[in-house]
Amino acid sequence: MRSDLINYLNRQKNFNKVIAPMITAAIPPATPLIMLGLKRLGLRAILLLTLLFSLPAAQAALLVEITKGADGAVPIAVVPFELSGNTASLPNVSDIIAADLKRSGKFSPIEKNKLIATPKDLEEVNYKLWRIAGIDHLVIGKLKVIKPNQYEVSFRLVDVFKGVQLLGQQFFANDSNLRAISHRISDLIYEEITGQKGAFNTHIAYVTAVRKQGVQPSYKLQVADTDGFNSITILNSSQPIMSPSWSPDGSKLAYVSFEKRKAEIYIQNIFSQQRNKITSFSGINGAPVWSPDGEKLALTLSKKGNPDIYILTLADKKLRQVTKHWGIDTEPSWTPDGSEIVFISSRTGKPQIYRVSANGGSAKRLTFEGVYNTSPEVSADGRTLVFVQGEGNVFKIASMDLQSGFVQVLTDGPLDESPSFSPNGSMILYASTDKFKGVLAAVSTDGRFKQKLVLSEGDVREPTWGPFRK
């Protein structure tokens, strides 16, 4: 009796309850996607979203394989969660968390069969035992079925050396959001230990192409969770799709489609699927990139004959030319404050990276090392430029410290392209090849940790990491 009461009090003290707001009975219980990312969207979007994300038991379209481990990763034990009720068909929450932490390169979760104990509650934790085993942190938790499609997930993060609980939270979940809640828990653990915001509960977008001799090709624009699960097709076409770019609120993608046998830029809401044609000028309509304030697109047009950078204001469709040069100017990318555009130009021969005021004017060259530098993207803190460096037939991902100009080559090629920062700046997602098959890969910003994401069928390319969910 007494110990029950203490347990109860402990729970009250240590859990910050996170409870989904109740919505009318006609709608499935609110999902954390809605809680975290879609506050501003209407009811219809919520319904559609639920539909999209409640597709049959999530299949991983991408297989994640860690290709280069980092030294000095934090040892952590994610103990299998205590399950109560019929959880057989549910995703394994503790496995998802362990996989997330491992994929970050900053943690080395110990294998399940090497766990020295499997505590379920705080009072079951033998700190001394874990200290001897050299484990710094411990994650324990529970998954309980309240009724069909209604679950309670709780977790605690424990600092083994200090012998204290660092975090404890409880969530209510359903079939459509249990994976997202698991990623959310990974985010909380990651942030508590590293001090940097986690980016597991975010989306990635990419283009897939299935091309075989003699068969109509199939191009798809897809969105998936960062572990490759829950992939949904945004657009399916027999003509190429290129250059997806996320809106800063994570609700829309701008992209190039050749579906009308010409290049056109579209914007599509990934939840409602509603889409609008944005530009269809004669010639190139390419490389759309959302401004940090979400109000403009930087893009490449050749309506005057030569490819130049323009800025389109979305509200009034006003177009402003930023660069004017006889060379090729393309691949614009915004600095985080929206004041400047980084882009590539062939004005000195081979493409190099330049920066120019978003109001136009003279451009300043940024890259001097390497003969072929393209695909620039500036990190969210404005300090680092990531790009593709080509030499001969080998193309590698490289980064540049914008203050010192120091360049670090992060990958080995031979055909790496389309680098994109994770929203917390810790990883760079890019397109690579594996035995000539197009795959996605990620490398930590310091180059020490690498992983590959392999799609089951066809080539996958042009990955772009979505923003934090609000």
Added chain:
Amino acid sequence: MKLTKIVSALMLAGLLAACTPDNVKEGDAADTDQQTENNNADGIQTGGLDQEGMQGGTALEGALVSYEKGAINDANNVLAEKVIYFDFDSDQISADYQELIAHHGKYLAANPDMSVRLEGHADERGSREYNVALAHRRAQSVRRLVLFQGVNAEQVSIISYGEEKPVVLGHDDESWRLNRRVELVYEAR
């Protein structure tokens, strides 16, 4: 003027072999051919011997030169060759192809009811958007030479696919060479 046939079947066979069938756009090409054939009845155009076509060491030597409307579908005609190839990261047209493009320009000038779509392509190396821009400029280079023959600008349109529609799916020098190209796709206006 009468048509003048100077047949050099071997040379032509070599030329056609270089032009690997494009499965990706097979449907398009078939449609275009169909339209062109249907329109053959009206507007008979005369063709003529092109003196330049008989000179030099290019693959065009010996091919039939005629700008009759149906000539673009004649496998023996110089116009049967509808692909221009380029060097890596270049939009310069080599001397070999300048003559071929001139033939196409003369054909279009002689057939103002025909139009051509210049589809620019690049190999897989380098950035995708840069390759769109590069392939666009390749198509523009071809367009300039076509227009030089007095062709109405409205007869010539451009689309750039960059590296998105390779004609060969390989990853070697020969595949890359064949993918760096501008294809001339004829349409009845």
